[in-house]
Amino acid sequence: MAAARAVALHRSHGTTSLMASLVTDTIDRLAEQVAALAPLVEAGELVGVHLEGPWLSDLHCGAHDPMLLRDPDIADIDRVLDAGEGTVAMVTLAVERPGGLEAVAHLAARGVIAAPGHSDAGYEIAKEAVAAGASVATHLFNAERPMHHRVPGLIPALLESPSVAIELIADGVHVHPVMLRHAITCAPTRYVLVTDAMAAAGAPDGDYRLGPLRVRVQDSVARLDPGGAIAGSTLTLDRAVRFLVEQVGVPVPEAVRAATLVPAETIGRADLGRLAPGARADLVALGEDLQVRAVMRGGRWVVPPC
Known part of the structure; x- marks a missing residue:
């Protein structure tokens, strides 16, 4: 199965917990794909499924089929969520679309992360979405209304909201190092490194x-x-950590925290992202060059030490 191969690839690069993302498709196909991934979530191979679409902005669809985009509809959302039997952990949506704010509140009530992204939302609507329960900014800066000094848009609204985790793709392609530094300065304890990786990673x-x-x-x-x-990335998380340290000037402990503890806390997993009694025994050994030397998951070596 392609998903299992992707898990193995990213695990070898130090990502011991992985969330699968599904791009825009029909409701029928998304329900099928979520159902197919559910056994991997139940087995602990994935921490959940992320739906990136089809409830996205026509103006900022990026690498999503514009013909399949649609307004958020509670019945459609529930159909896909129910197909996964609780394995859908996050939904990215354009909160300004008709029904968007209601969808945010509904997702939050069901315990699913509602994440503004691929959005043309203005500042005020973005703040309303946060008040309704939105808690993650999907790959900030990418595929959304840019900031403007008179029309600020959703980016500053999300950066200034202390309850929102800020996703960043640190690969040197998606976001300039200066803008990464700006986001980190605004949200120093709540930014999350993500790969947005597609099948070509590795x-x-x-x-x-x-x-x-x-x-x-x-x-x-x-x-x-x-x-x-741009259609996703070929990034692995170890490269993202190195990029933050080498190109953005982030201290190693802080970059590691953004790849471990903060994402684990964002999805409510106290057993992940930390070395502590009661946590799962995950460990990634890095060399002085920050290259992965060994990977342990659940107390077992995935990549044994040399």
């Missing part, structure tokens, strides 16, 4: 698929073919 350049769309990877950068929009 694989050579070439042609791939992202949901129903074709993707070409060249020089390790994934873009739609045709179209050219």
